[in-house]
Amino acid sequence: METGRCLFVGVGGQGNLLASNLLGQAALSMGIHVVVSEIHGMAQRGGVVESAVLMGNVKSPIISNAEADILVSFEPLETMRILGKCNKKTLVITNAQPLPPFTVSLGQGVYPPVEEMLEKIKTRVEKLIALRGNDLAEEAGNPLSLNMVMLGALIGSGAVPVTEDVMKETISTSTKKAFLESNLKAFDLGAQASKKLS
């Protein structure tokens, strides 16, 4: 298969490491060669958290500037910040609902206007899928299921060779029973929203 370089970005606590790990497991179970990279430790204390899933004919675990085929971002400011990893052929899937950093609360910076920025991004990449991820997670019954919404949006876009069935199977085997229903619902809502926007 062709190489797919999928970059995940989020804020500590949003669960993007779990999402990239699950995608990696699902890919492996389909016999797709996969490497997943993550950053742990100090970087996680409320800071930006990046992970990458590389599938197909590729050995390197990380993605260089301008080389992401897909960006899945859990937070719009982080979409803007990491855009240098993308090129004009990149598919960008982003949550459109901000989680302002503390520097904004302290008056050390201004949160950029989301709609306006997303419009700019849209014209510079192959495709932009922007969804109200937190609302969908609420609707699924668990505000912490944003990562499942975003994973659903990625699989729903059809941009990676992992099927919905295999992804849901992987989610099912690695989710605690209490969260299973809301996680699967969040995944479905993300997938539907992304198909509608594709």
Place this chain on the structure above:
Amino acid sequence: MHKLLTDSPGTEMLLLGNEAIARGALEAGLAFATCYPGTPSSEIPEQFFAISKETDLYFEYSTNEKVAMEVAAGAAISGLRTMVTMKHVGLNVAADPLMTLAYTGVEAGMVIVNADDPYLFSSQNEQDNRYYARLSSLPMLEPTNTQEMKDWTKAAFELSEELKLPVILRTTTRLAHVRGGVKLGELQPRKVKTTFKKDPFHYVCVPAVSRELHKLLLRKYDQAVEKSENSPMNEIIGNGPWGIVANGVSVNYVMDAVSDLGIEDKVSILKLGFSYPMPRDLCVRFMEPLEKVLVVEELEPVVEHELKTIAQETGLTLEIKGKGVGELSRLFEYNPGMVRKGIAEYFEIDYKAPLPVDTSDFPALPGRPPNLCAGCPHRATFYAVKQVYGTDAIHPTDIGCYTLGLLPPLSMGDLVICMGSSVSSSCGFSRATDQKVASFIGDSTFFHSGITGLVNAVHNNHKFTLVIMDNGTTAMTGHQPHPGVEPETTGLDLPKVSVEDVVRGCGVKDVHVVRPYNLKKTIEAVRASMEYDGLSVIVSKEYCPLFARRIGKARKARPFYVNLDKCKNHRDCINLLACPAMFLEGEQVHIDKNLCIGCTVCAQVCPENAIMPLKG
């Protein structure tokens, strides 16, 4: 059952590099493991900690890396297969036993896992620990992916036993924290007890013994060279005229670049997996037919220099380069694009790097630095110390979450160099200046290397205040236990060593124990210690809130809110504490009830008493 105990050889699992190392050790019949945690090595001992609770594997979190190395040495010299893990700077702490353990050697296999951190994702420096192999003459293996991390860990035990030497397995962040498919092998039974055979003229390193042992080490080194020459871990790939040499994660960048550039038939790649001792003859055979060689290695030009030496000794005159080609430098980590560009430039291949999305017209984006968590007790402690000491005092700090206290508005941190340095550097600061000194250290770091500094401060009559921030766990690296933790929080029946008892036992006379969420009493204690003419210690005790939640001891407090009828918008809460549960909406501060843990500290800071617990 722990997933790494899955006994089905041939099964492929997605494993984190660090999990793969742990699995490799289990497949080698590991009996005894020690560590001090440190990113990016911590997930290896995490596996052993869990597995030791359900098997007869012995595992301990040791007080520091030197101790961990020596505990492991005792077991390995006795005859048990042993592993000790640490981050790169941890090996500095363990360097003393390392150097002479190389002389004595070991009886059973001993593998030292060393995790380097190029780009300093979670470290105070990015030293290249390949030099430790050279300094100690110990063999070093550098796997390049998760499968090799498992397989070569097993091989490292066998190598160690053949040479009767500890073997260093070196990883970097991009190996330790990468997940990939790993085909499992067979689990081996463990030999968990043994009998030590006395041999004092081999193990007691007095000068007369060590003179002989140094000769022995050099003989073992020669054997290691033989093994390196013939090891499948060192591999020549391809037979083109352009040479590329790489180690560790860079091997992947090179392989991808060669494929992307379509130059498979033009290159010969030397993959150095058994990277020390260097396979000298193999390097000569590799270089002889080549036009020129590019060395792709992160951090220091270690291999580059050794290849140049080998070439000079054998009369080879081909060009050998590494650092300085393209963007390949001694700084930070490499990446696929950088390596592709370097190779293209060096071998003069037409190549255009892809263009990133243009963001030059984007507004300045607000930063998102890491921050102390909502309700973190360190914030309260920093606030109290700052209230008393003002801004002119010197605040040496140490390694842990509380290092983040350096960020504004707390701005409490003037020096960090290594674990334990807060205490000892305070001795120097307080003698060299007339400024007040109040330093910070965490509980785990205090046990790691703060105690000797404290004894020094007592004995040499230094005058400063040491604040020990005791949050009941090793928070930064993922809540590992240490000697001061409550036994009930670990599920292990191990005695607790009290921080306060240690402090008093060291001879400190002025000792205060405070609960930092009680600001008034904490400030009183800080003031008393500042006015005390001598050395003071304040033990500030409160659980890390993340840890408390994990062990079911979370505060049962209600979250707080800002009462808009009372708030006069002084903003002391947000300007002085900067708790991430607070946010501005327009000009008004609010508290996010989902983040607030009810620590009450902001309510105590508010001059209008406008911050109150939510009802119901």
